[in-house]
Amino acid sequence: MAEPTFHRYANREDLAEALATGVAAVLAGAIATSGAARLAVSGGSTPKRFFERLSAIGLDWQEVTITLVDERWVPEESARSNAAMLRRHLLQGPAAAAHFVPFYEPSARPEEVHETLEERFQRIGRRFDVVILGMGTDGHTASWFPNAPGLADCLDPKGDLSVGIVHPKDMDEPRVTLTFPMLADARLLALHIEGEEKLATFQAAQAAGSVEDMPVRAILRADRPEPLNIFWAP
Numbered sequence: 001m002a003e004p005t006f007h008r009y010a011n012r013e014d015l016a017e018a019l020a021t022g023v024a025a026v027l028a029g030a031i032a033t034s035g036a037a038r039l040a041v042s043g044g045s046t047p048k049r050f051f052e053r054l055s056a057i058g059l060d061w062q063e064v065t066i067t068l069v070d071e072r073w074v075p076e077e078s079a080r081s082n083a084a085m086l087r088r089h090l091l092q093g094p095a096a097a098a099h100f101v102p103f104y105e106p107s108a109r110p111e112e113v114h115e116t117l118e119e120r121f122q123r124i125g126r127r128f129d130v131v132i133l134g135m136g137t138d139g140h141t142a143s144w145f146p147n148a149p150g151l152a153d154c155l156d157p158k159g160d161l162s163v164g165i166v167h168p169k170d171m172d173e174p175r176v177t178l179t180f181p182m183l184a185d186a187r188l189l190a191l192h193i194e195g196e197e198k199l200a201t202f203q204a205a206q207a208a209g210s211v212e213d214m215p216v217r218a219i220l221r222a223d224r225p226e227p228l229n230i231f232w233a234p
């Protein structure tokens with residue numbers, strides 16, 4: 001297991017610029033060699049600056065498929081929708097030409113449409129060129145929430161599922177998320193975190209302890225040929 005490579009920036013603007021430049025280079029390489037590129041990104045609030053920088057870069061965006069690593073089970077009209085955030089901050093300017101694959105289907109429970117979601121995400125194909133993960137201060141990444149019902153299916157390294165359904169305790173809505181096998185073998189795999197509190201969470205996750213308590217450990221401990229990249233700014 002290779003040690004993660006830690007990229008530290010003086011501020012969040014510099015981080016966004018560097019991450020966007022690096023991601024665009026990998027996407028351009030994939031388009032040049034295979035004619036298409038696959039990118040999976042996180043939701044929440046952290047990626048907005050990075051999305052805005054990336055969306056302005058000139059690429060053959062029509063050859064790029066973009067999806068989220070996870071979604072809150074809410075329609076796009078909701079202020080909590082990761083897809084709506086992605087449309088506002090990433091699918092703009094040149095990047096508006098990309099093909100976006102969302103999770104949400106109008107159904108009260110994600111279990112009712114699980115098969116549809118499985119087909120949708122299996123169609124994207126295995127092995128993303130780029131996966132950018134976020135992390136919560138509870139040690140969750142994607143929607144792999146600590147000790148939540150549904151977590152085991154998400155973390156199974158030999159599992160067949162592309163999409164997991166998680167019911168985090170004390171949260172209003174269920175979550176849908178790409179599973180460990182979908183995310184961990186990305187060519188460029190990065191964890192984008194900002195602020196001292198998340199740095200402390202990351203350091204806690206590096207210590208010994210169970211994956212169920214801090215599911216981001218599944219990524220930190222993944223057996224990969226390329227190291228995981230950590231992008232951090234205060």
Ligand SMILES: O=C1O[C@H](COP(=O)(O)O)[C@@H](O)[C@H](O)[C@H]1O
Pocket residue numbers: 042043044045046047069070071072082133134135136141142143
């Ligand atoms: O709920 C979520 O949280 C994490 C972290 O979000 P942030 O607001 O602290 O940046 C995010 O990575 C995940 O995609 C999202 O669904």
